[in-house]
Amino acid sequence: MTSDHIDRIRTDVAHNARVWNYWLGGKDNYPVDRVVGDRVASLHPSIGEVARADRAFLGRAVTHLAAEAGIRQFLDIGTGLPTADNTHEVAQRVAPDARIVYVDNDPIVLTHARALLTGSPEGATEYVDADAHRPEAILDAVAPTLDLGRPVAVMMLGILNFVLDTDEARRIVRTLMAAVPSGSHLVLTHPTTDPELGGEGNVEAMAFWNANATPPITARSREEFASFLDGLEVLEPGIVSCANWRPRPGQGGVVAQFGAVARKP
Numbered sequence: 001m002t003s004d005h006i007d008r009i010r011t012d013v014a015h016n017a018r019v020w021n022y023w024l025g026g027k028d029n030y031p032v033d034r035v036v037g038d039r040v041a042s043l044h045p046s047i048g049e050v051a052r053a054d055r056a057f058l059g060r061a062v063t064h065l066a067a068e069a070g071i072r073q074f075l076d077i078g079t080g081l082p083t084a085d086n087t088h089e090v091a092q093r094v095a096p097d098a099r100i101v102y103v104d105n106d107p108i109v110l111t112h113a114r115a116l117l118t119g120s121p122e123g124a125t126e127y128v129d130a131d132a133h134r135p136e137a138i139l140d141a142v143a144p145t146l147d148l149g150r151p152v153a154v155m156m157l158g159i160l161n162f163v164l165d166t167d168e169a170r171r172i173v174r175t176l177m178a179a180v181p182s183g184s185h186l187v188l189t190h191p192t193t194d195p196e197l198g199g200e201g202n203v204e205a206m207a208f209w210n211a212n213a214t215p216p217i218t219a220r221s222r223e224e225f226a227s228f229l230d231g232l233e234v235l236e237p238g239i240v241s242c243a244n245w246r247p248r249p250g251q252g253g254v255v256a257q258f259g260a261v262a263r264k265p
C-alpha cells in the first residue's frame, strides 16, 4: 500500500464498501459509515437482509458455476471488503485450480487485498485496483491471470448500481462479455425500487445515500436489469429476487435486489 492509497481513504464521508461491511456485521468501518448505515436501515429496514441475501446468492452462484458448469476463471468486479465465503474461497473449495481476479476501486478494499489474496496454491487469486467505468483497462489488467480464450464468470454483484447511466452500464457489460468466449457466464445482482420485491423503501434510502455518502447509487427496474442480459441465455429460475435464486433449504424469501446468472451462447 502506498501513501497515495492511504490518502484516498476518507473517514469523514461514508463509503459503500465500508457501509456494506457494516450491514454484513463486519468490523472494517468507521463511525461515519455506521451513522449513515443506520439511517439507511431506518428508511429501508430490510437492507441488512439484502446484503446477506446477496452474499448467499454469490455462494450459490459460484458453487453452481464451479461444480456444475465447469467454470475455472472468475472476474469479480466490485469485490467489497473480505467477508465470509469470498468468491475465491467458494470456487477453490470446489476446484482448487480456480483462478480469480478481484476488482474494486475503493482504497479500503485495496488495503485489505492481501487478506483476499490467500487462495489455494494450485489456483490463482489476484486483486486489481480499477474502476468499473473502464472495462477495457480491466480486461488489460486481468490478462496475466485469466486466459480470455477460455470461459470466464464475469461477476458484477451490487456494482452496476454505481454506474448511474443505464446506457453506459450496458456498454460496460457488453464490452466485458464480448471479450470472453462462448460458455462464459454473467452473474448480476442489482437493487430495485420495484414494489413486487418490496423495494419502495429504496427511494428515500437512496436519496439519503446520495446526499450523504459515496459513490452515488441508482436503482433499476426489471426491464433495465433484463437489458444487461441481452444476447445471453438466462439460467433457471430467471430474473428473481436474489434470495430466491436456487435457495437451499432454510433460505429464500424476497429482498429488493434482483439476481440472475446467464450463459454466453
Ligand SMILES: C[S@@+](CC[C@H](N)C(=O)[O-])C[C@H]1O[C@@H](n2cnc3c(N)ncnc32)[C@H](O)[C@@H]1O
Pocket (backbone or CB within 6 Å): 016, 017, 020, 054, 055, 058, 077, 078, 079, 080, 081, 103, 104, 105, 106, 109, 130, 131, 132, 133, 156, 157, 158, 159, 162, 215
Ligand atoms: C455493494 S458492494 C458489493 C460487494 C460484493 N460484490 C457483494 O456483492 O457482496 C459494491 C462494491 O463495488 C465497489 N465499487 C463501487 N463503484 C465502483 C467502481 N466504479 N469501480 C469499481 N468498484 C466499485 C465498492 O467499492 C464496493 O466494494
